[in-house]
Amino acid sequence: MPSSSSLNQLSEEDQNFLNTLVEKGGPEPHEYSEFAAIVNNLEDQELEYFRNVIRESLDENTLIGHGFVKPFGYPGDFTIIHNIYKVHVNPDNKYGNWDRFFQNQAGAQAVRNRKDYFLKRCAEIDNVSGEAKHVLILGSGPATDVNEYLQNNPHSKIKFDLVDFDQNAIDFAKKQNEPFKDSIKYFKINVLRYKPYQWYDLIWSAGLFDYFKDKHFVYMVNKYYKYLSDGGEFIIGNFSNSNPTRRLMEVLSDWYLVHRSKNDLVRMALEAEAAEELVEVEMEELGVNLFLRIKAAS
Numbered sequence: 001m002p003s004s005s006s007l008n009q010l011s012e013e014d015q016n017f018l019n020t021l022v023e024k025g026g027p028e029p030h031e032y033s034e035f036a037a038i039v040n041n042l043e044d045q046e047l048e049y050f051r052n053v054i055r056e057s058l059d060e061n062t063l064i065g066h067g068f069v070k071p072f073g074y075p076g077d078f079t080i081i082h083n084i085y086k087v088h089v090n091p092d093n094k095y096g097n098w099d100r101f102f103q104n105q106a107g108a109q110a111v112r113n114r115k116d117y118f119l120k121r122c123a124e125i126d127n128v129s130g131e132a133k134h135v136l137i138l139g140s141g142p143a144t145d146v147n148e149y150l151q152n153n154p155h156s157k158i159k160f161d162l163v164d165f166d167q168n169a170i171d172f173a174k175k176q177n178e179p180f181k182d183s184i185k186y187f188k189i190n191v192l193r194y195k196p197y198q199w200y201d202l203i204w205s206a207g208l209f210d211y212f213k214d215k216h217f218v219y220m221v222n223k224y225y226k227y228l229s230d231g232g233e234f235i236i237g238n239f240s241n242s243n244p245t246r247r248l249m250e251v252l253s254d255w256y257l258v259h260r261s262k263n264d265l266v267r268m269a270l271e272a273e274a275a276e277e278l279v280e281v282e283m284e285e286l287g288v289n290l291f292l293r294i295k296a297a298s
């Protein structure tokens with residue numbers, strides 16, 4: 001239970017409002033802005049009390065609760081990413097509103113948009129004439145993005161190498177991609193230690209570098225971009241520091257990312273010895289997910 005001193009940290013009105021949300025399984029659309037305003041205004045020292053008020057909703061039955069509980073020991077695991085892609089909502093009324101709220105956030109939409117961005121890059125690669133093409137994915141998670149691509153492009157000539165250090169993620173990815181097993185190889189290893197054995201037309205990583213400190217980010221760019229084939233690209237997704245869902249992720253799911261600006265991404269690419277003319281930054285349509293693109297040196 002919260003201590004009596006922390007009882008003063010939310011107004012009675014806010015507490016009553018939060019209690020009704022818990023009772024009805026989360027906010028309804030007309031309550032989103034009121035709920036978001038409470039969350040966005042919370043100070044760090046108020047988090048424990050706030051989370052106690054909504055504790056019943058912070059379990060694995062909700063997406064925000066899954067984020068909070070971290071059943072695989074880290075935030076952003078393969079199940080939550082898969083559920084964001086599939087716009088999953090718990091059919092149980094006791095929880096469904098929370099999931100609808102979560103899926104409605106710009107951060108969740110940006111994750112779906114980054115998948116679409118990846119699908120477009122793969123289609124471009126497939127359109128280039130020639131033999132088999134090679135794509136390396138760092139921190140591949142559920143590989144739902146690869147699944148969607150291969151379902152929609154059964155004659156793709158892309159061979160995917162997927163690297164992830166979580167055996168559960170690899171197992172999940174393998175199972176759902178069983179029909180495409182001839183096109184995918186799996187490597188269960190930390191990306192910091194993986195040694196590429198060939199050159200790639202695309203090295204893709206989303207939902208990974210925004211957990212790295214700058215020095216690891218730079219190390220990873222420098223380590224991998226040498227493995228691009230002629231005309232190849234290294235593309236890294238990173239949440240932008242204008243992510244409007246940042247505080248909601250931190251407060252509701254204890255999910256902290258290193259948010260970065262375009263300039264941060266370019267600066268780190270240059271620190272990693274990429275040539276300036278080969279570096280650019282794009283974004284998905286909401287501007288919440290940035291993509292650092294580094295072209296192969298010729």
Ligand SMILES: C[S@@+](CC[C@H](N)C(=O)[O-])C[C@H]1O[C@@H](n2cnc3c(N)ncnc32)[C@H](O)[C@@H]1O
Nearest residue numbers: 076139140141164165166169189190191206207
């Ligand atoms: C947020 S998920 C993103 C999954 C996928 N890239 C996507 O966007 O759909 C991050 C994945 O990276 C993996 N991961 C995190 N740190 C890693 C590391 N140092 N080496 C290998 N995998 C890592 C996690 O196990 C998780 O599956």
